[in-house]
Amino acid sequence: MLRKIRLTLAVLCFATVTLLFLDFTGTLHAWLGWTAKIQFLPALLALNVGVVGFFVLLTLVFGRVYCSVICPLGVMQDIIAWMGKKQKKNRYCYSPVKSWLRYGVLAVFVVAIIAGIGSLVALLAPYSSYGRIASNLFAPIYAWGNNLLAYFAERADCYAFYKTEVWLKSLPTFLIALLTFIIIGVLAWRNGRTYCNTVCPVGTVLSLLARFSWLKPVIDTDKCVNCKLCTQNCKAACIDIAKHRIDYSRCVTCMDCISKCHKRAINYKHPTKKEATQPITNTSKILTDQINDTRRSFLTVVATIATTGILKAQEKKVDGGLAVIEDKKIPNRFTSIVPPGARSARSFFQHCTACQLCVSTCPNGVLRPSTDLTKLMQPEMSYERGYCRPECTKCSEVCPAGAIHLISVAEKSATQIGHAVWVKENCVPLADGVECGNCARHCPTGAIQMIHSIADNPESAKIPAINVERCIGCGACENLCPARPFSAIYVEGNEIHRMI
Secondary structure (H helix, E strand, C coil): CHHHHHHHHHHHHHHHHHHHHHCCCCCCHHHHCHHHHCCHHHHHHCCCHHHHHHHHHHHHHHCCHHHHHHCHHHHHHHHHHHHHHHHCCCCCCCCCCCHHHHHHHHHHHHHHHHHCCHHHHHHHCHHHHHHHHHHHHHHHHHHHHHHHHHHHHHHCCCCCCCCCCCCCCCHHHHHHHHHHHHHHHHHHHHHCCHHHHHCCHHHHHHHHHHCCCCCEEEECCCCCCCCCHHHHCCCCCCEECCCCEECCCCCCCCCHHHHHCCCCCEEEECCCHHHHCCCCCCCCCCCCCCCCCCCCHHHHHHHHHHHHHHCCCCCCCEECCCEECCCCCCCCCCCCCCCCCCCEHHHHHHHCCCCCHHHHHCCCCCEEECCCHHHCCCEEECCCCCCCCCCCCHHHHHCCCCCCCCCCHHHHHCEEEEEEEECHHHCHHHHCCCCCCHHHHHCCCCCEEEEECCCCCCCCCEEEEECCCCCCCCCHHHHHCCCCCCCCEEEEEEEEEEEC
């Protein structure tokens, strides 16, 4: 019963977190957004004392329940391990703890947080790793399925579905997500929770508390017949049946050992003093199971589908069926643009764990992972596909780590995240000799006015004049500028945001 309860809660948590990254409509975040904010590391970085305190208490009472129920990366490993178990049952064996590796990774992780090396933190954080996998590998498959339904629904005169564009936001981030999925998937397929107990820094932190948990699996030596079923089904490799001991720092409280024991020799309870100091018994040496070579076909198929689809070339776009419209290119910005609510670029990059939730949620295609090595995979703004609409505050609503603070529409409309810069050489009125004014017409703050290029000549072409004090850096001018491939007006980011 305990195992069934754990599985039910784990599936619910995993499904809700995954849906946050798959939902491109933005409707589910109003209902399920809290599931991202109860993840351990984002709550810690956001200084959410209530959530962190709850997990500390939860671990001290029940053990590492967070790892087996709430952490989406942990549940994903369980799903892959369950698939591997279909190939061979009773395939695990006890493995001595690798403390040097666990605490070494944790030390590097802590130093990276203190030093503000966000890209390294993002690589090791479990929730962020799963977020990149979901947004880069699972979300495109989900979107293509939606587009297929929309295709058939449209032909049946039903418009319950609508097509959404699937595009590659960042090749380095996609490759890292794919590599992470393959590595963690192979480890889970072969050895269960190896990643959780040797690499994951959150698992290591919780393991320090789990040693002293009030409730834990306890072996009754009077009932145990040394059948080794518990050891052979322990995906944490923490049960040493030869000594009748369980390494509670690695136990993720999955209850698999309890469900497999036919003699009911393992119980989830508070150990008595005698059980806590159980002497070593003389039993036969455990025979190490030889694990068969894994069939990588499952991972290969998933990786191939994701790679083929996401790297698919953009369809040819034409203007009126005649001239090909050239795609815009990203301008060379001296300062990255970070979302309103981040307050400053430094604060944003220090708190962001690169989980990609804001990237998945952005309805305008403005946010995308950075390719800069100093802030690799952390989101930054660019306006080739859309602009940051003043009425949209989605990214601030979903950020679980406090990198983007919740702001109102009024606050966003008055926050300057950057300022527009005019590039004379690219401007259509001067380059092509035709009237434009697109930037001025669509500026939501009226920061751009069209003036004559030659003040004394009313017949001269009109060019944009930018009032930097009124510009909020939304990017409407850059996005809607007809100049190709580089816009004649682009936004330069502000290191520190200011209210206007």
